Amino acid sequence: MSRASRLLGWLILAAIVAATVAPIGYRPVSGAPVSVERFGAFALLGFLFAVGYPRHRWRVLLLTIAAAGALEAFQLLEPTRHGRIADFMVKVVGCGFGSAASLAAGLIWPPLSPRDEA
Template sequence: MSRASRILGWLILAAITVATIAPIGYRPVSGMPVSIERAGAFALLAFLFALGYPRHRWRVLVLVVAAAGALEAFQLLEATRHGRVADFLVKVFGCGCGTAASLAADMVWPRLRTRGEA
């Protein structure tokens, strides 16, 4: 489970990066409010990385929050995009929820953890 979570986490990070720094016309739209899209994407990212690197959950949280900040800053380089503190805070909330969900999943289903990685 750990290896699959790591691979999926890196793929999700790549997808979020492309969707975040590409021109606004290329941004995928789900029909949900953008704040839910942002929080959900970063919650999933943090959840997968925290499951994939269970001994480093706090580092994962810090790095995913840093990635959210960097991606918001990179939006300032694209003329059709805009990085905002409010958007960053929504992403940080998602990161916290995803990390907390990984802790809860680990307590409820300890078998998700690969042997020897806890």
């Protein structure tokens, strides 16, 4: 399970990077409010990485938040994009929600919890 979560997490991160730094005309649109899209993408990212790297959930949370900040900053390099603090905050909440959801999922379905290897 963790191997699949890691692979999906890296694929989602690549998709987020592509969608975030590409010109605005190439940004995929789901029809949902943009804040919901941002929150959902980073919640999924946080969840998949936290499940994929269960012994490093705090690091995963910090790294996904750092990725959100870096991506907002990179948007300043693209003339059709804009990095905003409010957008960053939505992404941070999504990262936290995804990480917390992985903890809850581990309580409900123990294979998602880290195993003691002694």
